[in-house]
Amino acid sequence: MPRLREIPAYARLPLPVAAAEGCELILRDGRRVLDLYGGHCVNTLGYGDAALGRRLAAQWQELSFVTNALDHAPRAEFLQAFEANLPAGGWQLFCSNSGAEANENALKIALAVTHRSAVAAFAGAFHGRSAAAAAVTDGKAAAYPQAPLRVIRLPWGESGCLPDFVDGSVAAVIVEPIQSLAGVRVPPPGFLEALRAACDAAGALLLFDEVQTGNGRTGSFWAAQHYGVTPDLFTTAKGAAGGLPIGLTVVREEVAARMDPKLLGSTFGGGPLVLAAAAEVARRLSQPGFLGNVAAASAALQRAASGGPVAELRGAGLLLGLVLEPGLTAAAAQAALLEHGVLTGTSNDPQVLRLTPPLVLQPQQAQRLAEALEQLEVPA
Template identity: 60%
Template sequence: MLMAILREYPAYGRLPVDVERTEGTELVLRDGRRVLDLYGGHCVSAMGGSDPELGLVLADQWSKASFLSNLFEHAPRAAFLEAFGALLPDGEWRVFLSNSGSEANENALKLALAATKRTKVLCFTGAFHGRTAGAAAISDMSFDAFPRTPFDVVRVPWGDLAAARAACDAEVGAIALEPIQSIAGMRVPTPGFLEGLRALADERGAALLFDEVQTASGRTGAPFAAQTYGVLPDLITTAKGAAAGLPVGITVARAGLVEGLPGHLLGSTFGGGPTILAMAAAVARRVGDEAFLANVRASGEALASEARRGPVREVRGAGLLLGLVLDDRISGKAARDALLARGVLVGTSDDPQVLRLFPALTLTPAEARRFGDAFATL
């Protein structure tokens, strides 16, 4: 008899822990052990695991209206526009809602190229923007997913303003970057780099796109990294923590940039549904609370200072988005495995000597100490 056999496509390896449940900043294992989670589900669990208040938001919205298509106005959309809008830098913005970071970038690139009527995107070595065709085209991936890019791409070294200036010709419609390159090894912008790109975009008539898929939602100690660094882009994308574990993609564009573009350029079946937006509104309200952001900054500093007790050469990043550059005594992967055995989960990066930390933004300075105690024994 024939029968179907289903296994997962082997996109990911698995960690050797059996998680029964998530509880705030901890993973509770089936054998009762508790792991301090400084990896936050790929930087998604901004409010920690199974937050009770968000659980109520979810259950409440589901019971009222689980899903409504984009053909309807609904209260969670209005609540989201108000709460998320309050986080944005001053100015008039337009937002489009989709389902992931890749999609948010895909839509931002489409808007930028349509608005400028150009065909090329300037991007950077080490970048990661996602796996859909446009997002992958501007990512620096050795595992190229598609045989061709959907638009022209020019890639220059991260941090090299002179190279960016030389490459930014009259066909470049967008300059796209992560304000902090996370996957590459938490590479922060050198002083003047973001400002220089802003000036370059203005000079050449290109749109400046900040991929804030990781850096938004209060992660760097301000709602967006644009505010942390004081540089205003024309487009901001985000996803990850924005609905604290439900899939969302958010593309924000300066109103003046997209004025006059046809609405039908963008679309999404799931994007903008009421359950997701009720969650995203609740997250945005929390991120808008100055005490919440102050905790991100304080816990980030505590974590950075605890990290200096271990085999570390440099700590970089902002807020609760940190990269630990390890000294030669231990590799990132060996450190990750040893920390997990000691009950602390951290992430690796494309740089074999860099560990990444992006815990729940509710992490306390006291919990940072628990990391330091484990890290100091490596």
């Protein structure tokens, strides 16, 4: 046994996983667990997708890694496939390695192009653990002694007060179109539109953090399209390369024209292997029936959940929050569901269980959730 230990940042679930296939984890004893958590929204195409595997193997043989000082074919392949799924308008993007990094770069761009010093962010928000991303995150992740920017904290979902807070000092308002970790909190009707209007009035940039809501998760390519509100910048990560580390900062052309491109850089970001993967994901998302399956699987999960001890269901597509009946916590429900072979996620709201399965979940697989939920007992 090595003496070396990993810093115990994570409480690990009692799940001795040996392999995985499609939407199922295969345990060392051969048992199969339905994964409705999907590795925090990462496993867009499910586990072990054959076409993605072939593409990666071929890319590795052909050109495994090369410095960003050189161009390569997977970059052009990715840009073409990704562009097809973007909201209307002209965009430019920058490739990095994680959601936090994508947000860090977006915030840096917003501060630089507006020459302003503050960023507005929401109560309950999660944007990552690096310095600026942690500063706009609400809660204990912001463990730095000081923030690299001034943060104005806004109440979630309240349109009326936006003009009071979003003023001429605000470079950007950063928002998860659906707050995931906070407990799958969807924006009230008209809220994102009001935010767009408040940013326009103040000359502030609207920045959508689509790290979770992007890449088909809501049933549209982007939550921006789902809600019909287009930001000035958006970020994504997680599912964009189907399991390889990626961060993308996507910027309207007009904004990109105002920035010094030398603000940005990354050793690994935009390498051939990861962009080959991201191109495959973007292409698959746009194939006929892919997003239709997200809608069908979402409907099936919602039907399955309606038979269980669930007081309220919220979210969109395959980002769903099950608000459990009083007396049953998400932690207890997660443990009990695991006993019945179904993996789910918890959230910062102790009553909310999260479902974020691979987007290739088959609607009939939701039956296993229905059966597992039926076994749940609500403590008296």
